[in-house]
Amino acid sequence: MIVVSGIIICLFLLYLIFESFTNFQLFAGRFHPLIIHFPIGILFLGFTLELLSQKRKHHSIQPILPLILLFGSITAIISVVLGLFLSWEGGYSDDGIFLHKWMGIFTGLFSFILYLINAKVNRKSYLLGYTLLVILLAITGHKGGNLTYGDDFLLENLPPGVTEIFNIENKANVKRKLIENLPEALIYEDIISPIFDSKCVSCHNSRKLKGELRLDNPEGIMKGGENGEVIIPEDHTKSSLYKLVTLPGEDEDHMPPEGRDPLTDSEISLIKWWINQGKLFNTTVADVTITEEVKDKLFKLTTASQTTWDKLILKKIPDPNPEIIAEMKKKGVIIKKISEEANYLEINYSLFKDEFSNADLTDLLQIKEYIVWLDIGGRKEIDDSSVKIITQFPNLIKLHLENTKITDNAILLLTELPLLEYLNLYGTNISNNAVQHLKNFRNLKALYIWKTQITADGILDLNKLTNVEIAAGEELLMDNNQNE
Ligand code: HEC
Incomplete structure (x- = not known):
């Protein structure tokens, strides 16, 4: 006692x-x-x-x-x-x-x-x-x-059916919602808040108010933290939030603190753009100027390739015939699985040893459902008849045809590929006549037309395809701006 x-x-x-x-x-x-x-x-x-x-x-x-x-x-x-x-x-x-x-x-x-x-x-x-x-x-x-x-930590990894019973959101399963219609997307709600949610809110929420700051709602963001406002609209240089996320990683004030997943360059650019355009909340992308710096970053947040991708992953297919694959590899064809989960293949002929002919493409028909990326760029033997064979690969998403002998007619043939998103036509002879066909691609996201016969007028026409990133080379784009 x-x-x-x-x-x-x-x-x-x-x-x-x-x-x-x-x-x-x-x-x-x-x-x-x-x-x-x-x-x-x-x-x-x-x-x-x-x-x-x-x-x-x-x-x-x-x-x-x-x-x-x-x-x-x-x-x-x-x-x-x-x-x-x-x-x-x-x-x-x-x-x-x-x-x-x-x-x-x-x-x-x-x-x-x-x-x-x-x-x-x-x-x-x-x-x-x-x-x-x-x-x-x-x-x-x-x-x-x-x-x-956090409240959900303990039970977060229960099987989905069970988490539903407990009404727990399984964070691991919640992917960033991709944006369907970029112009209508809300800048804070659809683009910025998911960044805060994934990297900041674990420490800046109603229960854990680190630095007396909440980043889980607009009021908290505007109110700021123990040192006052963290965002000064229209001026990222005066916004402490921006300063803290861009400090050198080893600085002890860096946000998020050491050991946490830092913001990517893309996320930082988007936050800067969000602050500088000034109207922080309830503003759509169409309401503001899209700067060069964020253009591709915004584009990456949109659907398309991700959805096509997910569709393919969900559609499980058996392993491709290993003998066929081995045979092709022997000839110098690079064949890679595009991911661990799915059996789809990337096929690349850049190291191909023999003279290339259409017979090699016909060989590929044996594994046609597997091919999602095909790179036959730089092969002078490729012409419209080769493209005719390629149109039989139903799952093709990405196609390299740069520096080949194809003509405008090939583009018409390619419109048959339902999933095609990336098309590289650099250094080919395609002309403004191809433009009308290019407009008919349903899923096209990226188009490379440097050093082709397409003129500034053609580009102007193509620019109406707001969902397509067009790489046409400096000179053409400059011409284009002068035309406008
Ligand atoms: C691991 C927890 C943690 C995470 C994650 C985190 N922070 Fe912090 N944050 C803190 C702490 C702790 C402080 C207070 C630091 C101090 O007072 O020295 C702070 C302070 C701040 C402040 C200063 C508030 C003020 O007025 O002084 C800002 C701004 C900030 N954080 C932004 C962010 C952003 C943006 C992210 C996400 C990219 C983030 N934080 C992620 C822990 C965290």
Whole structure:
């Protein structure tokens, strides 16, 4: 009894001393998540042994049980004190921490009281008390875990059917929603907030207000953090949020902090563009100027290739015949699977050893469903008759025909490929006559027409295809601007 009172008094004195060393509290508080494992482990062990000792066979362990409970309760109380230190550091909202804090304090004290009354009450009430203690401990621990990892952390990886029952959003399964119609997309809601959600909100939300900043809604973003506004519309250079995400990675103020997934260059450009265009919320892409810097980045967020891709992945097909593949590889054809999940292939003739002929393309018909990328660029033997064969590859998405002998007629043939998204026609003889056919591609996303016969007028016409990225070379684009 004297020992115990001594310990408590010492703890209280230590507490008073720590009070006066602010840094010490900050230092010690960080040990809470570590030390907390001791009382949890010890008290659960004590409880299990307590139950075991009910059996006559294990009566002999009874004398050490109070000691285990004492250790458990002392480490629990130390953890509580450290937990209070940690909470003073800030960064947790009052709502989030309230229950964990008070349940923690209560559990610590309760374990100690249980120790004190241990000898004085009957076994049944004592065991009941102990049961209550471990239940409290489990709930408090769980609440604490939620503060650190977020509410969904524990059950996040349950199978999808089960997560539905618990109404948990399985974050791993939620992909960024791709944008169907770019001009109508909302800049903050569809483009910027998903970036914050994935990289910032885990620390800047209603429960964990690091830097007193919330980044999970417009009000929080506008309100700013402990040092005031974080975004100054129309001026990214004055916006602390932009400054912090662009600091060198090793700078201790860099956001997100070390060890977290940093923002990509693309994400940083998009945030800069969002700040500079000035109207932060409820603004569509069509309302503002799309700068050169963000043009491709925005384009990458749109559907098309991703959806086509997903469709292919979902449509599982068996492995291609290994003999055919081996035979082709021997001739120098580069054949690669495009991903681990799907058997679709990328085929590249850049290292092909023999004279190339249409017979080689006819060979490919044996594995035609597998081919999604085909690179036969630079092969002078390729002409419109070769393209006729290529149109029989139903899943072709990406096609390199640069520096080949194809003509406008080939483009008409290629419109038969339903999934074609990328077409490289660099250095071919196609002309403005091909433009009308190019407009008929349903899924085209990227078109390379440098050094072809297509003129500035042709490009002007093609530019009406707002969904297609066109690479036509500097001079032509300049001509084009002058024409406008
Ligand atoms: C691991 C947790 C964590 C993540 C993730 C995180 N932050 Fe922070 N953030 C902090 C902490 C802690 C502070 C307070 C730093 C300080 O006061 O020295 C802070 C402060 C800030 C501040 C300054 C607020 C003010 O007024 O002082 C901004 C702005 C900020 N963060 C933006 C971001 C952005 C943007 C992201 C995502 C790209 C992000 N943070 C991700 C922990 C985090």
